[in-house]
Amino acid sequence: MPAVTETIETVQAVTEGGYKWGFETDIEMEFAPKGLNEDIVRFISKKKNEPAWLLEWRLKAFAMWQKMEEPRWAAVTYSPIDYQDSHYYAAPKAGPKSLDEVDPELLKTYAKLGIPLKEQAILAGVEGAGESPSDSGRMPIAVDAVFDSVSVATTFKHRLEKDGIIFCSISEAVQEHPELVRQYLGSVVPQGDNYFAALNSAVFTDGSFVYIPRGVRCPMELSTYFRINAKSTGQFERTLIIADAGSHVSYLEGCTAPMRDENQLHAAVVELVAMDDATIKYSTVQNWYPGDAEGRGGIYNFVTKRGACRGARSKISWTQVETGSAITWKYPSCILQGDDSVGEFYSVAITNNRQQADTGTKMFHIGRNTRSTIVSKGISAGRGQNTYRGLVKISPKAHGARNFTQCDSLLIGDQCGAHTVPYIENRCMSAKVEHEATTSRIAEDQLFYCRQRGLPEEEAVGMIVNGFAREVLKELPMEFAVEAQKLLQISLEGSVG
Amino acid sequence: MLKIENLHAAVDGKPILKGLSLEIAPGEVHAIMGPNGSGKSTLSYVLAGREGYEVTEGSATFAGQDLLAMEPEERAVLGVFLAFQAPVELPGVGNANFLRTALNALRRAKGEAELDAMQFLKLARTRMKTLGMTDEMLKRSVNVGFSGGEKKRNEMLQMSMLQPRLALLDETDSGLDIDALKLVADAVNALRGPDFSALVITHYQRLLTHIVPDRVHVLAGGVIVRSGGPELAQELEASGYAGVQDGTPSKRSFDGSPVAA
Ligand SMILES: Nc1ncnc2c1ncn2[C@@H]1O[C@H](COP(=O)(O)OP(=O)(O)O)[C@@H](O)[C@H]1O
Numbered sequence: 001m002p003a004v005t006e007t008i009e010t011v012q013a014v015t016e017g018g019y020k021w022g023f024e025t026d027i028e029m030e031f032a033p034k035g036l037n038e039d040i041v042r043f044i045s046k047k048k049n050e051p052a053w054l055l056e057w058r059l060k061a062f063a064m065w066q067k068m069e070e071p072r073w074a075a076v077t078y079s080p081i082d083y084q085d086s087h088y089y090a091a092p093k094a095g096p097k098s099l100d101e102v103d104p105e106l107l108k109t110y111a112k113l114g115i116p117l118k119e120q121a122i123l124a125g126v127e128g129a130g131e132s133p134s135d136s137g138r139m140p141i142a143v144d145a146v147f148d149s150v151s152v153a154t155t156f157k158h159r160l161e162k163d164g165i166i167f168c169s170i171s172e173a174v175q176e177h178p179e180l181v182r183q184y185l186g187s188v189v190p191q192g193d194n195y196f197a198a199l200n201s202a203v204f205t206d207g208s209f210v211y212i213p214r215g216v217r218c219p220m221e222l223s224t225y226f227r228i229n230a231k232s233t234g235q236f237e238r239t240l241i242i243a244d245a246g247s248h249v250s251y252l253e254g255c256t257a258p259m260r261d262e263n264q265l266h267a268a269v270v271e272l273v274a275m276d277d278a279t280i281k282y283s284t285v286q287n288w289y290p291g292d293a294e295g296r297g298g299i300y301n302f303v304t305k306r307g308a309c310r311g312a313r314s315k316i317s318w319t320q321v322e323t324g325s326a327i328t329w330k331y332p333s334c335i336l337q338g339d340d341s342v343g344e345f346y347s348v349a350i351t352n353n354r355q356q357a358d359t360g361t362k363m364f365h366i367g368r369n370t371r372s373t374i375v376s377k378g379i380s381a382g383r384g385q386n387t388y389r390g391l392v393k394i395s396p397k398a399h400g401a402r403n404f405t406q407c408d409s410l411l412i413g414d415q416c417g418a419h420t421v422p423y424i425e426n427r428c429m430s431a432k433v434e435h436e437a438t439t440s441r442i443a444e445d446q447l448f449y450c451r452q453r454g455l456p457e458e459e460a461v462g463m464i465v466n467g468f469a470r471e472v473l474k475e476l477p478m479e480f481a482v483e484a485q486k487l488l489q490i491s492l493e494g495s496v497g
Numbered sequence: 498m499l500k501i502e503n504l505h506a507a508v509d510g511k512p513i514l515k516g517l518s519l520e521i522a523p524g525e526v527h528a529i530m531g532p533n534g535s536g537k538s539t540l541s542y543v544l545a546g547r548e549g550y551e552v553t554e555g556s557a558t559f560a561g562q563d564l565l566a567m568e569p570e571e572r573a574v575l576g577v578f579l580a581f582q583a584p585v586e587l588p589g590v591g592n593a594n595f596l597r598t599a600l601n602a603l604r605r606a607k608g609e610a611e612l613d614a615m616q617f618l619k620l621a622r623t624r625m626k627t628l629g630m631t632d633e634m635l636k637r638s639v640n641v642g643f644s645g646g647e648k649k650r651n652e653m654l655q656m657s658m659l660q661p662r663l664a665l666l667d668e669t670d671s672g673l674d675i676d677a678l679k680l681v682a683d684a685v686n687a688l689r690g691p692d693f694s695a696l697v698i699t700h701y702q703r704l705l706t707h708i709v710p711d712r713v714h715v716l717a718g719g720v721i722v723r724s725g726g727p728e729l730a731q732e733l734e735a736s737g738y739a740g741v742q743d744g745t746p747s748k749r750s751f752d753g754s755p756v757a758a
Pocket residue numbers: 508509511513531532533534535536537538539540
């Protein structure tokens with residue numbers, strides 16, 4: 001059964017309110033000592049048996065990070081983070097070498113997460129298992145699962161290898177394909193790009209790696225499930241996707257975390273590279289623990305995502321559904337270098353209770369006739385604060401560049417906030433930039449109409465909100481769109497009545 | 498049956514219904530006519546439980562249950578259906594999705610099995626055919642960009658799918674051509690039976706030649722000022738509401754606007 005089917009069932013099975021992924025898995029873990037210094041960076045690199053160049057790369061990043069200041073320009077407030085009071089490496093002790101060796105608790109976790117349990121054998125790395133299409137008859141989905149600091153398993157690897165596609169954890173890629181990693185790592189988001197990217201570069205532990213060869217259309221959705229489980233740990237994953245000329249790939253990431261009173265830091269870096277005529281579609285369903293109704297606990301989701309459209313006619317499309325995290329600070333961006341390249345950003349961000357989101361995108365138009373589309377749907381409820389922050393920058397040589405931006409905000413209740421901060425820097429006469437923005441509330445007559453037809457109030461709100469977000473949701477791979485719709489409704493529980 | 502006694506209701510503190518009483522027995526269809534602003538829509542909203550329509554006195558029960566104590570969705574589960582005078586637009590919400598969600602919400606509340614997408618589609622297509630609607634209407638957002646007539650038909654589609662026990666039709670005939678009017682009447686008549694009651698709000702006698710009511714009431718100034726059989730509708734259409742006004746007869750045409758002397 002594909003991951004998504006079980007995920008949907010997981011969501012559907014739950015009827016009561018609250019965060020449904022807040023369970024904690026009690027398995028034996030190996031931790032690095034708390035704190036952050038050069039020795040920790042060396043410890044991580046050693047654990048991963050990394051080549052010397054990568055250790056050097058990490059240490060350089062660490063040195064940069066130490067000289068940097070935490071950014072404060074986002075419209076979010078939180079108490080200072082003590083970077084020394086956290087573990088930077090946490091891994092399940094039982095390595096998933098064979099099914100017998102897999103800690104049953106870990107498997108239970110994946111069952112709860114909706115990762116296809118039928119593929120347990122694959123998750124455990126048993127050779128040849130699960131390489132036939134799933135019996136549901138649907139398109140299989142290859143899954144990489146990252147549990148705290150390590151990737152525990154990747155499914156459908158061998159099937160993908162037939163097309164020359166590499167889909168594995170970044171740690172594995174460092175060992176097996178060092179030349180690719182060395183060529184592209186940090187080529188889109190350099191170590192010193194920003195405070196959190198520098199931190200990630202120093203201490204990243206795992207993440208996914210994808211390489212699609214020339215002219216290959218990836219035959220299935222690739223997806224990664226990230227899970228923070230251990231206490232007092234940060235998660236610093238690093239994802240690198242390279243689509244060679246004429247290739248095509250659709251990738252989806254999902255994430256959840258246990259409910260805890262403490263705030264946990266998640267500082268990921270995602271780099272995408274698209275060559276001539278290549279297309280990368282990157283979708284995120286972000287459902288980290290948002291904290292409780294009073295704002296205790298929850299994940300700080302400080303993430304740098306950027307794609308480079310290096311080749312002519314290449315295309316990178318970001319779609320994100322951000323429902324979780326106490327704080328989201330995230331601007332998936334596109335560098336449109338290749339002539340006629342295309343960047344897209346479709347976003348739904350929900351903030352309920354005390355959640356804060358400052359999210360948006362940056363579109364850098366460098367090549368000729370580059371085009372970008374930005375559709376942002378912000379939904380604020382409770383005391384949630386939702387900011388769209390975007391930059392459209394058009395360089396003098398980007399003749400014929402075009403951007404269209406649409407930012408819509410929906411307010412539920414009167415204690416939440418929605419803010420739109422669009423920056424436009426256009427230095428090219430022949431470029432065209434359009435911006436539209438609206439702010440609205442769920443109308444009383446819409447709610448009444450739905451309820452008159454028999455929908456309970458929360459279901460009615462969910463329906464109206466999903467309608468509001470439809471332009472974005474329809475960009476998700478179809479199976480995930482269903483999951484995302486349910487998530488939107490669940491995220492708004494308690495926001496009405 | 499629907500039993501309304503001495504109903505008083507206010508909007509924004511302004512009294513609109515001022516002691517309205519009405520009984521509709523199971524299996525009966527009643528019509529309400531009356532000038533604009535007399536409180537017809539207000540009555541339908543109060544019965545359906547719209548926020549802001551405050552009941553200050555009186556009672557309304559259906560099938561022995563106190564309607565006024567229930568949430569709007571509970572009334573829907575009980576079988577109350579309101580065909581809106583101005584159906585509401587839901588941007589981005591697919592018509593099929595909306596209809597199926599509503600149908601399944603009612604079925605769930607009644608402990609019935611939900612319909613899957615295929616079962617739903619089959620049923621919806623049958624009903625749409627009789628209403629002269631095309632499949633394409635299912636794909637569009639609820640009421641968005643619908644013509645006036647399409648909106649009214651869509652209300653009737655919902656009604657025929659949800660199978661209410663009490664239908665409140667608020668000027669469903671307004672703005673419809675004669676063919677569409679007949680389809681609306683057919684949809685209502687198809688539901689008629691011993692376990693179905695309806696309150697049909699209209700300005701025009703012509704709807705009532707297709708949905709023949711058991712009783713006709715005239716609402717004016719927040720109370721029922723006159724009741725009679727189907728012939729009352731014809732009389733009103735001929736003479737307007739003059740003489741039926743709440744104690745203060747004034748010359749008004751049937752849409753409520755003053756008639757030049
Ligand atoms: N939401 C509202 N706010 C203020 N007044 C209202 C509102 N709705 C209705 N009214 C007033 O209540 C009276 C009755 O309106 P309505 O029930 O719509 O009449 P009808 O349907 O018979 O034309 C009118 O005077 C109208 O102006």
